[in-house]
Amino acid sequence: MCVAIPGKVVEIRDNKAIIDFSGNQVEAYIGLVNVKVGDYALVHAGCVIQTMKQTEAEEIAELMGGLAE
Structure with a gap:
């Protein structure tokens, strides 16, 4: 099973x-959804x-x- 997790957009490049x-900060592609900082x-x-x-x-x-606990 795969799980999608939420995070906050802090920068767009x-x-x-x-x-x-x-x-923890990671890069994610944004081609599927229009997002903005915040x-x-x-x-x-x-x-x-x-x-x-x-x-x-x-x-x-x-x-x-x-769940992690």
Whole structure:
């Protein structure tokens, strides 16, 4: 099973976004979805697949944190 996780877009460079996942920053391709700095986005397999509201992203992150415990 694969899981898409939410992060915050902190920078955009060409066709990639720098996404912050609780302090870990990674690059993700943004060709599928139009994003801007400050958006919360779901990332799967190195690609942004959806933007979402901050509250939704926080709920998912909380659920994922509970699974890790």
